Amino acid sequence: MAESVARGVFPLVVKVGGSLAETGRLPLALSLIATACIPVVVVPGGGPFADSIRALQPRMRFSDAVAHRLAMLAMHQMAELVVAQQGERFTVAQSLAEISNALRNRKVPVWAPLRMISGDTAVPASWSATSDSLAARLAELLDARLVLLKSVDIEAGADLDDLARRGVVDPILPSIVARGGLSWSIFGPSGDARLRAVLEGEGER
Incomplete structure (x- = not known):
């Protein structure tokens, strides 16, 4: 697990990577989020839907800008799946107003980013x-703490620039985090107990 110095910023923006579905960790992560004691906004990865866009791009020769929009639509598809599988507490949200309304009603908004981004x-x-x-950008807009759930564990003390060079996070993330002064954490498979504590409002220890 790696984290920033600042702690305890709420609500949480939790990015749930598509790779968690492949490892079987996704249901556990979502069940922990469903019982959270603090406000949480879920940002789903594009998963297999985004992978299909990557595969189609060289064959159909559309631009990166088009691929970017399609990838955000892939995240919307994953958001719909999460809501369908997790029940009434989860709801798709496409704007800050919809996110705020969901949180006021003690629901877990699952962000579909195209409209905002x-x-x-x-x-x-x-x-x-x-x-x-995208999760970092939403955290910046919400003045929220950022949590990334990954399929690999991160050693203590790792910084985002190093993680970006290693491909653990994307290369744009460090600049957004720095610009927004965001508090952040990354939890790999061994970090679920700490994730549970954060979702229960206990912060990091």
């Missing part, structure tokens, strides 16, 4: 900005 120059319209960066 389309045309947002803070996020490059390219594959260099994945759902990691």
Whole structure:
């Protein structure tokens, strides 16, 4: 687990990577979020839907800007799946107003980013900005703490620039985190107990 110095910023923006579905960890992560004692906004990765866009791009020869929009639609598809599988507490949200309304009603908004991010120059319209960066941008807009759930464990003390060089996070994420002064954590498979504590409002120890 790696984290920033600042702690305890709420609500949480929790990015749930598509790789968690492949490892079987996704249901556990979502069940922990469903019982959270603090406000949480879920940002889903594009998962297999985004993978299909990557595969189609060289064959159909559409631009990175088009691929970026399609990848955000892939996140919307994953958001719909999460809501369908998790029951009434989860709801798709496409705007800050919808996110705020969901949180007021003690629901877990699952963010579909296209409406908010389309045309947002803070996020490059390219594959260099994945759902990691989109989650960071949302955390910046909400003044929230950022949590990334990954399929690999991160050693203590790792910094985001190093993680970006290693491909653990995307290369745009560090600049968004730095600009927004965001508090952040990354939890790999061994970090679920700490994730549970954070979702229960206990912060990091």
